[in-house]
Amino acid sequence: MDLNTVTEVRLARTRSDLSALGPTVAVLAGGSALYGEPQHHLTAVVDLTTLGWPALTVTEAGLEIAATCTLADLSRFPAQPGWEAHHALFDCCTALYGSFKVWNVATVGGNLCAALPAGPMTSLTAALDGEALIWRADGSDERMPVTSFITGNKTTVLNPGDVLRSITLPIDAVRSRVAFRKIALSPLGRSGAVLLGRLSPEGTFVLTVTGGTVRPIQLRYDARPTAATLRADVLAITEWFTDAHGAADWRRGVSALLAEEILEELA
Numbered sequence: 001m002d003l004n005t006v007t008e009v010r011l012a013r014t015r016s017d018l019s020a021l022g023p024t025v026a027v028l029a030g031g032s033a034l035y036g037e038p039q040h041h042l043t044a045v046v047d048l049t050t051l052g053w054p055a056l057t058v059t060e061a062g063l064e065i066a067a068t069c070t071l072a073d074l075s076r077f078p079a080q081p082g083w084e085a086h087h088a089l090f091d092c093c094t095a096l097y098g099s100f101k102v103w104n105v106a107t108v109g110g111n112l113c114a115a116l117p118a119g120p121m122t123s124l125t126a127a128l129d130g131e132a133l134i135w136r137a138d139g140s141d142e143r144m145p146v147t148s149f150i151t152g153n154k155t156t157v158l159n160p161g162d163v164l165r166s167i168t169l170p171i172d173a174v175r176s177r178v179a180f181r182k183i184a185l186s187p188l189g190r191s192g193a194v195l196l197g198r199l200s201p202e203g204t205f206v207l208t209v210t211g212g213t214v215r216p217i218q219l220r221y222d223a224r225p226t227a228a229t230l231r232a233d234v235l236a237i238t239e240w241f242t243d244a245h246g247a248a249d250w251r252r253g254v255s256a257l258l259a260e261e262i263l264e265e266l267a
């Protein structure tokens with residue numbers, strides 16, 4: 001939709017151009033969420049995509065995903081030797097039921113910053129122990145786990161003027177075996193629950209529950225838990241929510257079921 005109060009679109013070329021950001025000047029990435037609802041408080045936007053950040057960078061430490069990397073770029077990222085979790089990149093992109101038009105503009109950073117519970121990039125980066133790099137408005141840098149970056153339904157740790165720069169997926173996580181499950185009330189509906197399980201080569205098991213909870217919840221085990229333990233732990237989560245895409249009790253129930261399937265798949 002048109003944002004009638006926005007009279008200026010600034011193209012960022014360097015970090016200093018981000019100093020224009022504030023309570024009435026927002027970051028523009030793909031715009032697929034920003035232009036989706038009225039933003040009466042905004043007078044201008046600053047386009048991050050003109051900063052020219054490389055979308056995906058492989059390092060010895062893992063995979064650095066620029067906040068401006070699109071879902072289309074991520075979905076096409078080629079397999080790397082030993083990266084057992086590679087398929088999860090594409091799997092999670094499919095949990096955003098936008099057409100190719102949305103995939104081509106929607107960014108990983110925009111998805112995290114929009115912080116919808118059904119944010120599939122939240123699911124992916126939380127499940128793979130992603131670390132968010134934040135450029136604070138005061139010029140400082142801060143790193144934190146994605147699980148801390150998202151604080152609730154549409155809320156994050158960002159303050160006006162802050163920018164999410166990148167998310168790094170550590171090498172140990174991308175080398176782990178991963179299983180993915182997603183469920184929605186209708187075949188092309190927004191996700192009601194998205195769960196990923198991860199089994200490291202050392203045998204540690206991590207289940208990440210998203211979609212049905214207001215923020216990503218992780219359950220960590222030194223070794224594969226029993227199905228009964230995992231089920232009980234999922235059912236003990238308290239942060240389920242209800243909206244048009246599913247009731248809290250349904251989300252809780254299907255998440256327990258999907259968690260068991262994941263455990264079985266990673267056996």
Ligand SMILES: Cc1cc2nc3c(=O)[nH]c(=O)nc-3n(C[C@H](O)[C@H](O)[C@H](O)COP(=O)(O)OP(=O)(O)OC[C@H]3O[C@@H](n4cnc5c(N)ncnc54)[C@H](O)[C@@H]3O)c2cc1C
Nearest residue numbers: 027029030031032033034067106107109110111113119164
């Ligand atoms: C048809 C359709 C289907 C969709 N389905 C889903 C879905 O299933 N799940 C879902 O989660 N979303 C969905 N969306 C919403 C949206 O497409 C995604 O959340 C998308 O990933 C947002 O990315 P973007 O780059 O377009 O963000 P923008 O729209 O550009 O920005 C989103 C918000 O984040 C802020 N922002 C963006 N990048 C940064 C950054 N690097 N640092 C600080 N702030 C930033 C913006 O100021 C804005 O407030 C859908 C949208 C459409 C149109």
